[in-house]
Amino acid sequence: MSYSIIGTGGIGGYFGGCLARAGKEVHFLLHKDYNFVREHGLQVNSCRGDFHLDGVNAYDNSADMPASDVVIVALKSINNPLLKDLLPPLLKPDTLVLLIENGIGVEAQVQAMFPQALLAAGLAFICTAKTGPGVIHHQDLGKLTIAPYTPGAEQRTAEVIRDFTEAGVKAVTAEYLEARWKKQVWNMPFNGMTVALNTSTDALMANPSTAALIRAQMLEVIAAARALGVKNIDENFADLMLEMTAGMKPYAPSMKLDHDFGRPMEIGAIYTEALRQAREAGCPMPRLEMLEAQLRFIEGR
Amino acid sequence: MSYSIIGTGGIGGYFGGCLARAGKEVHFLLHKDYNFVREHGLQVNSCRGDFHLDGVNAYDNSADMPASDVVIVALKSINNPLLKDLLPPLLKPDTLVLLIENGIGVEAQVQAMFPQALLAAGLAFICTAKTGPGVIHHQDLGKLTIAPYTPGAEQRTAEVIRDFTEAGVKAVTAEYLEARWKKQVWNMPFNGMTVALNTSTDALMANPSTAALIRAQMLEVIAAARALGVKNIDENFADLMLEMTAGMKPYAPSMKLDHDFGRPMEIGAIYTEALRQAREAGCPMPRLEMLEAQLRFIEGR
Numbered sequence: 074m075s076y077s078i079i080g081t082g083g084i085g086g087y088f089g090g091c092l093a094r095a096g097k098e099v100h101f102l103l104h105k106d107y108n109f110v111r112e113h114g115l116q117v118n119s120c121r122g123d124f125h126l127d128g129v130n131a132y133d134n135s136a137d138m139p140a141s142d143v144v145i146v147a148l149k150s151i152n153n154p155l156l157k158d159l160l161p162p163l164l165k166p167d168t169l170v171l172l173i174e175n176g177i178g179v180e181a182q183v184q185a186m187f188p189q190a191l192l193a194a195g196l197a198f199i200c201t202a203k204t205g206p207g208v209i210h211h212q213d214l215g216k217l218t219i220a221p222y223t224p225g226a227e228q229r230t231a232e233v234i235r236d237f238t239e240a241g242v243k244a245v246t247a248e249y250l251e252a253r254w255k256k257q258v259w260n261m262p263f264n265g266m267t268v269a270l271n272t273s274t275d276a277l278m279a280n281p282s283t284a285a286l287i288r289a290q291m292l293e294v295i296a297a298a299r300a301l302g303v304k305n306i307d308e309n310f311a312d313l314m315l316e317m318t319a320g321m322k323p324y325a326p327s328m329k330l331d332h333d334f335g336r337p338m339e340i341g342a343i344y345t346e347a348l349r350q351a352r353e354a355g356c357p358m359p360r361l362e363m364l365e366a367q368l369r370f371i372e373g374r
Numbered sequence: 375m376s377y378s379i380i381g382t383g384g385i386g387g388y389f390g391g392c393l394a395r396a397g398k399e400v401h402f403l404l405h406k407d408y409n410f411v412r413e414h415g416l417q418v419n420s421c422r423g424d425f426h427l428d429g430v431n432a433y434d435n436s437a438d439m440p441a442s443d444v445v446i447v448a449l450k451s452i453n454n455p456l457l458k459d460l461l462p463p464l465l466k467p468d469t470l471v472l473l474i475e476n477g478i479g480v481e482a483q484v485q486a487m488f489p490q491a492l493l494a495a496g497l498a499f500i501c502t503a504k505t506g507p508g509v510i511h512h513q514d515l516g517k518l519t520i521a522p523y524t525p526g527a528e529q530r531t532a533e534v535i536r537d538f539t540e541a542g543v544k545a546v547t548a549e550y551l552e553a554r555w556k557k558q559v560w561n562m563p564f565n566g567m568t569v570a571l572n573t574s575t576d577a578l579m580a581n582p583s584t585a586a587l588i589r590a591q592m593l594e595v596i597a598a599a600r601a602l603g604v605k606n607i608d609e610n611f612a613d614l615m616l617e618m619t620a621g622m623k624p625y626a627p628s629m630k631l632d633h634d635f636g637r638p639m640e641i642g643a644i645y646t647e648a649l650r651q652a653r654e655a656g657c658p659m660p661r662l663e664m665l666e667a668q669l670r671f672i673e674g675r
Contacts, residue, residue: 282670
C-alpha cells in the first residue's frame, strides 16, 4: 500500500518516517521544510533509536503527489479547511483518510467536505515534536489507535494496522467514539492546564492540588463520554492516564508548544466542540468550561 | 469613642484616617512605617479628595497603646494569629473588635482566641492600597458594611456606623452571614482570576469568555451562600456586582498585589474555608475549587 502524509511535523514525520524506514512507499507533503528535506532527508531522533531517511519523496504541492491508498492527515485541526484543496489529488475511490489529530468533531468536519471518502480517526499516545527543519524528536511513548469512522473503513484500517505493526509501531484498533473520547481524557486537562499555568505535565502531577484537579477534570470528561454513549470507560481510566503521565518524562503538550511559539491553539477541537456535545447530552464539564474560558482569554491577549 | 487601628495599610490607613480627620481619637499601630508616620504623618490620596494627617498617634507596639472603645483589625487574615499578643492591651470589657478582613471564618477564628470579646465583621467595598511609607491611595468606591457577629455587638456597631457617617464614610449595617458571603461573591472570582491570568479586573470584564466565567463563579458562591442559610441573595446580586465592576477603574485586588509583591496570598480565608463550608452544605463550587488549586500551584512555584 502507498501512503501520503499531509503535515510532516512531530506526528506525520514520526509515523510516516517509521513506515518509510520499513520500506513502505511514503510521500511527504512539506511546507517550510520542503527544500531542506528534499536535500538532506528526514532525521528522527527517537527514544527507541535514532534513524535517518535519505531520498525522501518530498513535495511542496499535493497536486504533484500520486493518489495513495492511505492519506495520513497530521495537520493541526485548525488547518483542516486547507484539506478542501490538499486532499482531492490524493484520493482514489478506496483511499483511507486517517486523521491523526486532536479533538472532537474533526471527522465529521472532513466527512462533510468529502462525503464519499473513507475516514478513520488516529489517536497517538506519543510525545513527539518537530524541533528543527526535517528533525523530529520522539521523546516518549508511541502507541497509535486507529478507529474506523466511515462505514466500510474497517478492512483498510486493519491493513494499515498491519503495516504499522511491521514498521515497529504499536498500532491497535478501537471503537470510534470510545477512542476519540479516551484521548480527550488526557488532552482536555493537560493541554490547557500547561498553558494556563505555564508549566509542564510533571509539575502539575507533583503538586497535590493540581494533581487532584487534573483527576477531577478527567472524571468530567469520562462522565460526558458515558452520557454520549461511550460504554467501555469508567473512573479507572482516569487513574490509568494519571499513572501513565506520572511515568512520562516532563512533557509540554502540543497546545503548550503552539502557545509558546505564537501559533494558534486548538481550542475549538479540543474544547469548544467537546464542551458543546457534553452540554447537549446533559452532562456539562464546569472545570473544563472554565479552562476553555481561561484559554480564550490567554489567546486574546 | 476612641479607636485603635491594627494594621495601617490600605484599609486601616484609609478608614482610620477618615475617622481622625473628623476629629475622632484614633491610635494607629504601625510596623515598617512607624518612624516615617511618626515624623511625617499620614497622607491619603483619595478619589474623594486628598488629605494629610499631622501629629498621628503612632505606635510600634500595641502594649504602648491605650485600651479603646473600638479596635479595627485590618490585617491580612493570614496574620490573625498575631492578635493573640496584639489585642489584649487594647481591650476593655465592652470594646468592639471590628475585623475588616477578607474571607470566611475569620470571626470564628478570633472569637476562639478571645471568647469574651465583642466582634463585628467589616466588609469594605473599596479599591485602596498603601503605595509608599505612610501613603494610602484610595482609587475607587468606599462603602463599609459592618455586621455584628457576637450577640450583644449590635449597639456598639450602630455607634461605629454613626461615627463613620460623621467622618464621611458611607457605612451601613447588615446581617452577618449575608454580609460575609456577599463580599465573597466579588472576592472569590476576582482575587484568584487576576492572579491566575496575571491581569486586572477590567481585562477580565472585557473578554466575553472570562466575563461569562466570572458570572458563573459568582453564581456558585450565591448558590453556596443560599445553601448555608443566606436568604437575601439571588442571581441579581451577581449582575449588581458585575455592573459595579464594569464601572470601576482597572483594579488589581489585594491578592494580586500580594502575589506581585511576593507576599503570601490569603488562599485559606478567601477560598479553602469557604469551599469547605460549601461542600459540607452539599453545594460545592467546582470552578472555585479549580481556581483554588491553580492558586496553590502558583503559590508553590
